[in-house]
Amino acid sequence: MILAIKAIEAQQPAKLFAVLPSYCPTPDAFAIAPDGRLILSCPNFADNNQLGVLVRIAENGAITKFADVPVLEESGKAQPMGIAFDEHGVLYVCDNQSKGRLLSMTFDNDSLVKTEVVAYNFKSINGIRYHEGALYVTQTSLPKFNTKGVSSGVYRFNSSDRNIKMNNDATDANLIYSEETKNPDRQVGIDGLVFDQDGHLIIGNLGDARLTKLFLSKDGSVIKTELYAQLPLNSAPDGIHTDNDGNIYVAGFAQNQIFKIDQNKEVQLLAEYPDNNGANGELDQPADLIVYNGKLVISNFDLMVTKGMKNSTHSKPYTLSYIDLK
Numbered sequence: 337m338i339l340a341i342k343a344i345e346a347q348q349p350a351k352l353f354a355v356l357p358s359y360c361p362t363p364d365a366f367a368i369a370p371d372g373r374l375i376l377s378c379p380n381f382a383d384n385n386q387l388g389v390l391v392r393i394a395e396n397g398a399i400t401k402f403a404d405v406p407v408l409e410e411s412g413k414a415q416p417m418g419i420a421f422d423e424h425g426v427l428y429v430c431d432n433q434s435k436g437r438l439l440s441m442t443f444d445n446d447s448l449v450k451t452e453v454v455a456y457n458f459k460s461i462n463g464i465r466y467h468e469g470a471l472y473v474t475q476t477s478l479p480k481f482n483t484k485g486v487s488s489g490v491y492r493f494n495s496s497d498r499n500i501k502m503n504n505d506a507t508d509a510n511l512i513y514s515e516e517t518k519n520p521d522r523q524v525g526i527d528g529l530v531f532d533q534d535g536h537l538i539i540g541n542l543g544d545a546r547l548t549k550l551f552l553s554k555d556g557s558v559i560k561t562e563l564y565a566q567l568p569l570n571s572a573p574d575g576i577h578t579d580n581d582g583n584i585y586v587a588g589f590a591q592n593q594i595f596k597i598d599q600n601k602e603v604q605l606l607a608e609y610p611d612n613n614g615a616n617g618e619l620d621q622p623a624d625l626i627v628y629n630g631k632l633v634i635s636n637f638d639l640m641v642t643k644g645m646k647n648s649t650h651s652k653p654y655t656l657s658y659i660d661l662k
Contacts, residue, residue: 352617354397356654363635366626379415388414418464436461455500480505488525489514517543528576540573575624587622614655
């Protein structure tokens with residue numbers, strides 16, 4: 337069922353949460369460590385001279401470097417996007433490049449002591465969630481699928497897996513779900529994902545602006561799918577997060593929007609902004625979002641300048657926004 341978006345009289349204004357340092361020109365994904373600290377990935381696609389980095393964000397928005405991501409030897413790069421912690425504080429990182437990796441990074445008192453490769457040879461690894469000992473990751477494009485449109489998929493790995501090579505086709509044993517993007521004007525596939533309160537996995541197709549609920553068996557295989565919500569086709573849903581009340585929040589990457597979907601599947605537009613530079617906290621191509629201490633904190637990617645995107649240029653300041661949820 338396709339649901340109409342609820343009209344609201346006054347949108348909740350986004351405000352400036354933090355100005356990022358010069359070594360983080362392209363902010364992307366959030367994760368909360370077991371000790372409650374907020375971590376942000378910066379793949380830094382906007383500057384080829386900048387290596388990917390992870391930063392720590394204090395409650396007041398102060399930024400410090402958390403860790404550099406070890407580079408891939410063949411490319412000399414690391415481009416961290418989706419990140420997720422397990423209950424032991426191990427951080428799993430989606431290194432998005434042409435021979436992308438899923439990394440396991442172990443820390444001791446904030447010092448990186450070990451990096452291991454869970455899987456490698458991804459073509460478009462992007463989002464990640466950790467759930468009950470397993471890692472669920474998305475690939476926005478699977479180039480070896482024989483479909484008219486772009487195919488994309490969701491993969492499942494045990495957190496203990498190591499050095500699994502991806503073929504990026506239907507022979508990948510860890511591929512648990514795939515779909516084809518129908519929208520000819522935006523051939524991009526599955527991007528964001530989040531687990532709901534009942535342990536179901538909700539995924540977003542960026543090109544088709546569709547959220548789908550995956551019902552999983554105990555071994556992580558998909559036993560049923562269900563349309564969760566249909567957003568405006570031009571919205572390009574990216575990051576997805578949930579709160580303790582079961583509401584789902586979605587970053588509308590293309591149109592500078594934030595959506596809220598309640599437990600009744602009613603879709604509400606929380607905020608929308610014209611093209612801007614984000615200096616005052618306006619949404620500036622929001623990529624990811626997370627509920628943190630009563631705030632919905634949002635990363636402003638501010639990079640893609642293509643047909644259908646409000647964003648017209650990449651520029652300073654590099655920012656995070658927030659919407660107060662209290």
